[in-house]
Amino acid sequence: MIVELIEAWRINNRVNLCLIENISDSGMRCTLSKRGGRNVVRQSIHLHCVRVFQLRRRAKPLAEGARTFDTRGEPVEKATRDGIWACNSI
Secondary structure (H helix, E strand, O other): OHHHHHHHHHHHHHHHHHHHHHOOHHHHOOOOOOOOOOOHHHHHHHHHHHHHHHHHHHOHHHHOOOOOOOOOOOOOHHHHHHHOOOOOOO
């Protein structure tokens, strides 16, 4: 079962990386929220931070070197694409 979970994680990670790489910078700043909710880049960062949090709780060695970001601010695009989903050692 562990092998299947790791493979599912890797597939999900590849899909997320593909999405991030193929959404334009202006698209990353879009939101449908009328109440000031997260845009695409902030949603991606939130998802990444939750993944890192869960890794740190359940498998600290796998989270080693993983960065988290402030989900309230607007990150620099390059830093986001380079840093987010950086847990490729799994």
